[in-house]
Amino acid sequence: MQILRRKLLQRSSFIQGVGRCGYCSKNIVDAGQPTPASHPQLLNEGEITPGITSEEYVSRRKRLLELLPENSLAIVASAPVKMMTDVVPYTFRQDADYSYLTGCQQPGGIAVLGHECGLCMFMPESHPHDVIWQGQIAGVDTALDTFKAEKAYPMSKLKEILPGMMGRSSKLVHNVKTAIPTYMEMEAFQKAAYSGKVKDLSVYTHELRWVKSPAELKLLRESASIACQALLQTMFHSKTYPYESMLSAKVEYECKMRGAQRMAFNPVVGGGPNASVIHYSRNDQKVKDGDLVLMDIGCELHGYLSDLTRTWPPCGFFSAAQRELYDLILETNKECVKLCRPGTSIRQIHHYSAEKLLHGLKELGILKDSRNIYHSYHQLNPTNIGHYLGMDVHDCHSLGDDQPLKPGVVITIEPGIYIPSFFDGPERFRGIGIRIEDEVLITETGYEVLTGSMPKEVKHIETLLNNFCHGVNTENQNNMRAASIS
Numbered sequence: 001m002q003i004l005r006r007k008l009l010q011r012s013s014f015i016q017g018v019g020r021c022g023y024c025s026k027n028i029v030d031a032g033q034p035t036p037a038s039h040p041q042l043l044n045e046g047e048i049t050p051g052i053t054s055e056e057y058v059s060r061r062k063r064l065l066e067l068l069p070e071n072s073l074a075i076v077a078s079a080p081v082k083m084m085t086d087v088v089p090y091t092f093r094q095d096a097d098y099s100y101l102t103g104c105q106q107p108g109g110i111a112v113l114g115h116e117c118g119l120c121m122f123m124p125e126s127h128p129h130d131v132i133w134q135g136q137i138a139g140v141d142t143a144l145d146t147f148k149a150e151k152a153y154p155m156s157k158l159k160e161i162l163p164g165m166m167g168r169s170s171k172l173v174h175n176v177k178t179a180i181p182t183y184m185e186m187e188a189f190q191k192a193a194y195s196g197k198v199k200d201l202s203v204y205t206h207e208l209r210w211v212k213s214p215a216e217l218k219l220l221r222e223s224a225s226i227a228c229q230a231l232l233q234t235m236f237h238s239k240t241y242p243y244e245s246m247l248s249a250k251v252e253y254e255c256k257m258r259g260a261q262r263m264a265f266n267p268v269v270g271g272g273p274n275a276s277v278i279h280y281s282r283n284d285q286k287v288k289d290g291d292l293v294l295m296d297i298g299c300e301l302h303g304y305l306s307d308l309t310r311t312w313p314p315c316g317f318f319s320a321a322q323r324e325l326y327d328l329i330l331e332t333n334k335e336c337v338k339l340c341r342p343g344t345s346i347r348q349i350h351h352y353s354a355e356k357l358l359h360g361l362k363e364l365g366i367l368k369d370s371r372n373i374y375h376s377y378h379q380l381n382p383t384n385i386g387h388y389l390g391m392d393v394h395d396c397h398s399l400g401d402d403q404p405l406k407p408g409v410v411i412t413i414e415p416g417i418y419i420p421s422f423f424d425g426p427e428r429f430r431g432i433g434i435r436i437e438d439e440v441l442i443t444e445t446g447y448e449v450l451t452g453s454m455p456k457e458v459k460h461i462e463t464l465l466n467n468f469c470h471g472v473n474t475e476n477q478n479n480m481r482a483a484s485i486s
């Protein structure tokens with residue numbers, strides 16, 4: 001209580017100190033994104049991203065320079081703004097490499113990193129008209145003061161300055177994903193490209209981004225925790241509202257109410273046979289009584305993502321066939337999680353899972369021994385056991401699945417079986433799709449499941465979905481429950 005009061009006093013004196021306008025007073029520079037001065041509730045002094053200090057950004061750039069070939073220059077453009085219609089942009093998301101190296105969350109900039117120049121940021125210039133419509137943006141001052149660039153110029157100076165920097169370098173590495181004609185059409189770039197001196201930056205950044213720092217792990221842990229809490233609330237909700245669209249809306253609401261900026265991807269909410277469409281995104285059907293619903297969701301917390309899947313019967317009980325298949329996938333999930341440790345690779349875990357699932361499908365009578373068995377298996381499970389996770393959903397993909405895992409790497413373990421309604425096999429299994437996905441952090445001694453707080457045992461799910469209402473009307477109980485948890 002006392003602590004709270006002291007905090008309130010601090011807040012009110014802060015507000016008095018900066019005058020009536022809390023956001024952009026004379027004393028606080030608007031950096032176009034939260035800073036410790038403008039958002040003290042979010043960032044501590046010295047942080048550029050919540051939990052990540054400017055020193056950490058400096059050390060990321062230093063490590064990148066150590067990896068880059070001698071006398072090379074890295075060019076990293078920010079993500080472009082994508083338009084939905086001519087004047088309506090999609091929500092902007094910064095490119096992960098640009099974000100990792102600068103911390104800057106706005107579009108329109110180009111960051112250049114070299115052994116001699118350090119970080120040199122070319123910043124977009126705002127015109128008074130833009131400020132009225134879009135608000136303040138980060139400019140040269142913010143690049144120097146907030147993002148700690150060694151040098152910063154307005155974008156209008158790019159043509160004057162960048163060609164010389166490129167000409168003095170023996171190799172260029174650039175962010176191929178966000179490459180733009182602005183610099184690619186420059187003669188110096190073309191010349192380097194022609195003589196094979198241009199490389200993809202992701203080879204280097206993926207190696208750096210693959211192993212997470214303690215600050216990054218804290219954000220990933222929180223992102224996973226938000227996803228678990230949100231999905232649990234959505235599971236409760238599903239009994240009363242078994243509609244794919246409502247479950248999608250519910251999980252997004254619950255994630256954002258817990259501090260997530262956005263979803264990591266469009267939630268996959270597949271009822272019954274829709275669960276067999278791996279990246280199903282229509283989310284427009286009612287989940288039939290007795291059917292399972294598969295939800296694959298994730299959110300983004302200050303650039304760090306979560307990715308979690310559960311499959312359950314909104315009616316509260318698994319059928320015998322659903323349960324038999326669920327048990328196989330759950331067992332595979334748990335065994336694969338136990339395989340996670342330094343030195344093993346995603347590929348090895350994948351092979352183990354495929355053997356286990358194939359064997360299980362034969363035991364259940366879903367697959368029969370034949371020359372085509374691997375082909376049939378592939379139709380029921382075309383997915384990989386997992387992927388790296390971090391600032392992108394399929395993080396650091398250029399490293400491939402054969403890398404021996406290291407402490408600080410986060411991967412997903414997501415076995416699944418997807419049986420289409422038209423499957424030529426036992427009828428009782430047709431139209432069932434199940435995936436159980438967890439996030440696993442590789443530790444010095446083994447692993448830690450970051451999504452462990454979200455139930456996956458049949459018994460736990462059935463208990464959570466059923467009220468033991470002792471004579472009280474079940475419908476009312478469900479509504480009360482939904483109201484109390486929302």
Ligand SMILES: [Mn+2]
Nearest residue numbers: 307412414437
């Ligand atoms: Mn995944």
